[in-house]
Amino acid sequence: MEDLAPGEHLVEATHDDYQEATAVASVEAGKQAVLQLRLAPIERAPGRVIVNADVAKARVFVDNEDQGEAPVVVSEIPAGTHAIRVIAPGRQEFRTTCNTAPGQDCEINAVLAVEGTPVRIEANISGAQFYLNDDLIGPVPWEGELPIGSHRFEIRAEDYRPHSEVIALRSSDEVRVLSFTLVGFDQLTPEEERALERERQIAIRSATSHSAAVLPSDLAILDIGLGYLPMAHMKLGVGIMKYLEAGFAFHTMGRLNQFELSAKAGVQPLKQLSVGGRLTLGGGLGPKRASEPDTPVLGGGVAGAEGEHKTNSFYLGLDAIGTIHFNRAGAVSLWVAMDYHSDRWDWAGDNRSMLHAPLGEEARQNLVRGRIGGALEFTLNKRLNIWGTFEGVLGKERRIYGNVFLKPDKGRFDPQIYTMLGITLKFGSLWDEEELE
Template sequence: MNRQARQGARAPRTAALLASLLLVGLPLPPASAQQTPATQRDGAPPPAPAGIAETGELEIRGGEPGALVTIDGLGRGELPLAAIRVPAGVHAVRIYKRGFVLFEELIAVEGGRLATLEAHMAELQQTGTLTIVEPRGRRADVLIDNAIVGATPWEGPLAPGSHTVILRGDGNTGTEPVAAPVRVDEVTSLTLAVEELGAELRIEPTPPGAMVAIDGVIVGRGAWSGRLRPGAHEIEVGLDGWVPQRARHNLTHAEAQTLRVALSRDPDAARGGRRETQILLELHAGPAATPSFGGGVAGACNGTCDAGLGVGLQAGLRQTYQLPSGLVYGLELGALHLGQRVTGRPTSATPPGLAPNPGLADDDLALTAFLLGASTGLHLGEQRPISLNLGLGGLVGSVSAARRGTFRTAPRPDHDSADPYEVDVSQRHLALSLYAAPEVRAGLMLAERLEVSVGVQAMLLFMITQPTWDPGRSTVTAAGDGAATFPADPLTGRILLTFTPSLALRYRL
């Protein structure tokens, strides 16, 4: 499919420069290094001594033989090249060869020193075709993404994406920057008429790796120099982690102007804050504890028996969405196991029609369940974040009771002695409940996407069904009294409280 574009055409102006970076076909460095040139990592290029126009040398290694080298928009020949003398400072190096991805890099050159740039050029895997003609047949240099690629008429393969095209003719003639969208296996045609451009502008951004756009067309990273029509132009400069700048700048005829734009740090970025909604996975686990199962077993142990602390394990997987404000919401799936031992509890086994048989029972109570629910909360900070969460959901599982003990038959007219006997019986019952679980966590970022945290959660279980010992399901042999049953004691209370200190790993997708 062919597309025609005239010289006066302009891409729609960006609402914000950073949003339009997604359309750029040039490779960008990681956000942490975008603001610095290749040989500098301190956020500023090496200054030249005041009043002295120092020069250094730049050596380009690697690359592809025959590739065209452009430095700061000026052609410097084909690879391989001897060391190139350039002014001290930061320079934008672009290397083009047909069939390869455009190489682009910023490099700082110190006065009197040799700087070395390793150029690694990858072959294009997917391409579209761009054709450029000058309607009156004038010859002009073709710059694509600020790299000289040839002269008009020009046709060649490019990586899919948006590219910036400029024609540079003799003297002050040429074209203003134009955006050229290239799509896979399609042909994009541009017809650009060379004209007299009466004004000249140089834009010098700080940090030197900032992206520059003119009238909505991205012209590349770092300093840009070129000719434009006299009049008002909209200039945008932006870089991830810095507050973007946008302003209208007036150019007059036959005037060369330099515009220096210094960005300021984004306060949110300086605090490590992120502006996009994040998707996170969290895995947490830890020991669980409950003061008491409550009910008619552990809850009835008021100094007459020994009920230890209920202990177990809780683990869960949580998927959440974190908004830029720090608000977090998501879903959680987990598992809980708790056990409590009650020893020496006075109770009785009752044969039908006879007096209760007294004795002391040891009960092992256990709750095993799965949890499914939703959570919401706040995640504050980045390097050492604090999280406040509230989980709400349901629990489904079972409560089991294993009972052992020694009992004695009750005296009766035909048998006046009390015969001892042992019992060993167990039951399992369905457990359904709702839960509410507030939680607080303190974390530490181990890597850009990985956080480790410790925290504590308190969980209130509101039992929908209260598991209760069923006399009809289990009988014991009561010596000469025959079969006997235990009373219908609730195995848990209506509300069960648990505490879980835990360790968690949180990963940002």
């Protein structure tokens, strides 16, 4: 520098990349002063890589190393160019590069575009409109790209019930075709029809023949049982209405063969409980028996002449039933009943070789009796149940039920306790167990 006044001067040197340096220079008149300044370089912190993303759970890779979910700050990284990659479910991959240097950070704000997949929308009617997540997309049929992920698809059309369902779309190069079926306001969708049929199939699987619940419509059952009394039992039952079933039965004990018509009405207010009532009307015939002149008569004396004796019966019963159901495993039922019996049996109740009354006198027995009983039923599979019943009677003995097994002249009266074991066979269109799950 020239033209400096003699004396001392403060000299200062600066540079962007170096520390500032100062020194004092003494200047004498007519002389040149030489001053040397040494600037030390500035030490800067290493540059950082900072990555942000516009979606949650976006994963960041720097130079192919997983750095975790955004936002990410990578501090310990060499200066230079770095490869940045950001990925997220349902989004297109984001790639870029950036440079770092001492004191120079690299900040990236990644915007991940939604990943799409080709879709075609079809419907069973014309003029329908396609909505995605409540936004109108366009008329059906429609074809284009939709974002992958779960979305609510809805098809609407005038005079038809809207069809709505949530569908998950996955990335694919192939066009996914989605077909929707719309039905009128007074119709059921195929899914609703299947759901109703599934409920009916569960009811069929759970159906029991002795419970208060009526058989499902169109289901037919066949009961087969052995016991005492009667000794053999066979019944055909069918559900004819929602709250009504009908039955036809045959009972036999050798001495008397009975045919029976029945109607049962019931409701099931709870899944585990049903109540109902049953009306039974029946009658039967048995083999005729002959008496000899020396056949004894109850109370003394003998018949005195030959005779022929008919065997027949008529009865009417009314039962009140309550049942506890164990899902699809079975049921326990209890009932109370009143029965009217009119039996033609001319023989004594405990001795089938002795006439109850002399020839020519009326020997028909008319009785009104109470009855209490119960049944335990198990559903083994979709077509087979097993069951057992137990009943006790309040009232007089039926002579026709007396002295069945023992010697003709030595037996017991009507036991008034009846038991039976049997099976129930179910007939109809029944699903496999896997289809009910």
